Amino acid sequence: xxxxxxxxxxxxxxxxxxxxxxxxxxxxxxxxxxxxxxxxxxxxxxxxxxxxxxxxxxxxxxxxxxxxxxxxxxxxxxxxxxxxxxxxxxxxxxxxxxxxxxxx
Amino acid sequence: xxxxxxxxxxxxxxxxxxxxxxxxxxxxxxxxxxxxxxxxxxxxxxxxxxxxxxxxxxxxxxxxxxxxxxxxxxxxxxxxxxxxxxxxxxxxxxxxxxxxxxxxxxxxxxxxxxxxxxxxxxxxxxxxxxxxxxxxxxxxxxxxxxxxxxxxxxxxxx
Numbered sequence: 001x002x003x004x005x006x007x008x009x010x011x012x013x014x015x016x017x018x019x020x021x022x023x024x025x026x027x028x029x030x031x032x033x034x035x036x037x038x039x040x041x042x043x044x045x046x047x048x049x050x051x052x053x054x055x056x057x058x059x060x061x062x063x064x065x066x067x068x069x070x071x072x073x074x075x076x077x078x079x080x081x082x083x084x085x086x087x088x089x090x091x092x093x094x095x096x097x098x099x100x101x102x103x104x
Numbered sequence: 105x106x107x108x109x110x111x112x113x114x115x116x117x118x119x120x121x122x123x124x125x126x127x128x129x130x131x132x133x134x135x136x137x138x139x140x141x142x143x144x145x146x147x148x149x150x151x152x153x154x155x156x157x158x159x160x161x162x163x164x165x166x167x168x169x170x171x172x173x174x175x176x177x178x179x180x181x182x183x184x185x186x187x188x189x190x191x192x193x194x195x196x197x198x199x200x201x202x203x204x205x206x207x208x209x210x211x212x213x214x215x216x217x218x219x220x221x222x223x224x225x226x227x228x229x230x231x232x233x234x235x236x237x238x239x240x241x242x243x244x245x246x247x248x249x250x251x252x253x254x255x256x257x258x259x260x261x262x
């Protein structure tokens with residue numbers, strides 16, 4: 001499965017379009033991590049636990065999108081976009097969407 | 105006498121947090137900027153552009169999506185400063201540097217994920233989201249910056 005966020009895949013030609021595919025996941029913060037982050041909030045700097053959490057969640061959203069594309073018979077997704085929204089206090093949604101295509 | 109200790113203790117804790125935030129935060133920011141500048145110079149040969157390049161890339165052998173993200177939190181001192189700024193209005197410098205750091209770090213991580221064999225990163229998009237509401241309910245405590253794009257490799261680079 002090849003992913004790009006431009007309209008084409010360099011070196012390949014698109015032979016079939018399958019339309020929009022998407023994947024999402026909603027993650028809440030771990031309370032222990034939240035307390036640590038609260039302490040880190042005093043001194044500032046990177047919150048590594050959150051970076052990892054969001055990265056992991058985004059990968060899950062991408063893999064769900066890939067699964068959907070695979071079930072349609074696509075072998076690539078072009079024009080992928082990410083979006084993040086906070087649904088509730090302490091939880092955020094990671095969303096990935098793109099156009100499933102078959103390339104040769 | 106005893107009644108005075110409570111508020112005094114609160115004041116001491118507050119001042120302690122502010123000073124710890126000020127010194128640790130300033131030091132962390134300075135170090136982070138030094139690291140950002142150093143790595144930006146090292147990765148300068150891989151351009152990350154926001155253009156899409158409609159023309160064909162004949163020599164390109166492959167494209168792959170790459171991304172990088174960073175969550176950066178503000179320190180206690182700057183949060184107080186920004187709180188005051190919100191009353192009087194004007195430029196909130198405390199948050200400017202916070203978001204700037206997160207974005208530049210995200211772009212650097214994207215380049216690091218793309219690897220040294222990349223020729224160019226096309227169609228770079230940067231997204232920012234607030235994941236605050238953690239320690240100080242409601243305020244912009246920390247923000248996440250995400251940078252993503254398509255890494256292009258030409259055939260001679262494999």
